[in-house]
Amino acid sequence: MIQTENLTFYYNESKKILEDVNISFEKGNLYAILGASGCGKSTMLSLLGGLLMPKSGKILYEGEDITAYGLDRHRQDHVAFIFQGYNLIEYMTVEENVALTAKQPPETALQKVGLEKELWKHNVLKLSGGQQQRVAIARALASDKPILLADEPTGNLDEDSAQAILNILSKSAHDEGRCVIMVTHSMALAAEADEIYRYTNTKFQQGDFGPALLTNTENLLENPAVQERESW
Numbered sequence: 001m002i003q004t005e006n007l008t009f010y011y012n013e014s015k016k017i018l019e020d021v022n023i024s025f026e027k028g029n030l031y032a033i034l035g036a037s038g039c040g041k042s043t044m045l046s047l048l049g050g051l052l053m054p055k056s057g058k059i060l061y062e063g064e065d066i067t068a069y070g071l072d073r074h075r076q077d078h079v080a081f082i083f084q085g086y087n088l089i090e091y092m093t094v095e096e097n098v099a100l101t102a103k104q105p106p107e108t109a110l111q112k113v114g115l116e117k118e119l120w121k122h123n124v125l126k127l128s129g130g131q132q133q134r135v136a137i138a139r140a141l142a143s144d145k146p147i148l149l150a151d152e153p154t155g156n157l158d159e160d161s162a163q164a165i166l167n168i169l170s171k172s173a174h175d176e177g178r179c180v181i182m183v184t185h186s187m188a189l190a191a192e193a194d195e196i197y198r199y200t201n202t203k204f205q206q207g208d209f210g211p212a213l214l215t216n217t218e219n220l221l222e223n224p225a226v227q228e229r230e231s232w
Contacts, residue, residue: 001027001179002048002078002147006057009047013055017043020057023197023204027146030173031181032190035199041183044199045149048181049081050074080140084152086132088124094135095120102142109142110135113168130161137168148172150182154189166192 003024010016017040025031025048035041046052047059050071059066066074080101081087088097094115098106110120113134124132133153140148150169154162166189173180173194182193190196197204 001025002059002061004047004057004059007047007054007059008056009043009052009054018047019203021204023206025147025179025181027179028173028177029179029194030170030192031179032193032196033181033183033199033204034185034187034190034196041199042151044204045081045151045181045183048147049079049149078145079147079149080143080145082133082136082140082148082150082153084155086124086129086136088132088135088139090123090125092124093121094124094127097124097135098139098142101139103144104142106138106142109138112141112171113138114164128161129156130158130164133157133161133165134168137165137172141172146178148178148180150180152183152185154184154186162186162189 001024004021007018007021007023008016009018021044033041033044043052047054050066053067053071061069061074061078066078089100092100094110095106098109102109107120110117115131115134115138119127119131124135127135133156137153148169153169154165157165169180169182170192172178182189184190195206197206199205
């Protein structure tokens with residue numbers, strides 16, 4: 001569905017964030033991207049979502065270069081973002097926030113994320129963090145985009161709320177055929193993804209990470225001696 005070809009990006013040419021990255025993501029799968037804080041995971045999401053332009057290389061959606069297609073059009077037609085900070089319009093109700101990008105009735109998306117109907121007319125600031133994140137996901141689902149890019153979607157949530165959000169994202173991929181790409185620092189959440197990519201030293205590595213590594217953040221992020229395939 002979406003892939004990179006020799007993707008390179010930097011803010012300062014002497015310190016590249018991504019270098020010659022070749023990676024692909026398919027519909028119907030939930031992906032987790034892991035890496036140390038500030039290493040460039042979110043930069044990858046911004047590139048895939050057309051918020052940043054590659055310095056060299058290409059990003060292809062269904063075989064077409066998104067730069068040639070137009071980054072604005074790519075965002076409008078293909079990609080929905082889910083942010084850690086929710087990015088809801090604070091003076092609007094739950095229903096009004098979801099309706100902003102809706103190509104399907106807001107009610108349908110709100111039902112999918114399990115938000116109680118009595119909350120739909122409430123101002124979003126009256127909701128808990130977990131409820132606000134459900135609204136943000138409902139807004140993304142209502143846009144009916146084929147790709148969901150989730151940047152630390154559970155970072156501000158308690159364990160139970162985080163698991164509920166993961167279940168929604170997983171269902172969106174597996175039952176509705178979307179490509180869902182999630183940046184997370186949570187080993188427990190990453191372990192439930194269909195595929196895990198580890199980011200280190202400007203590259204991404206894909207692997208079958210065992211339970212022992214998934215319970216040890218330092219090992220997973222730094223130890224190269226895991227069973228994995230370096231894609232680039």
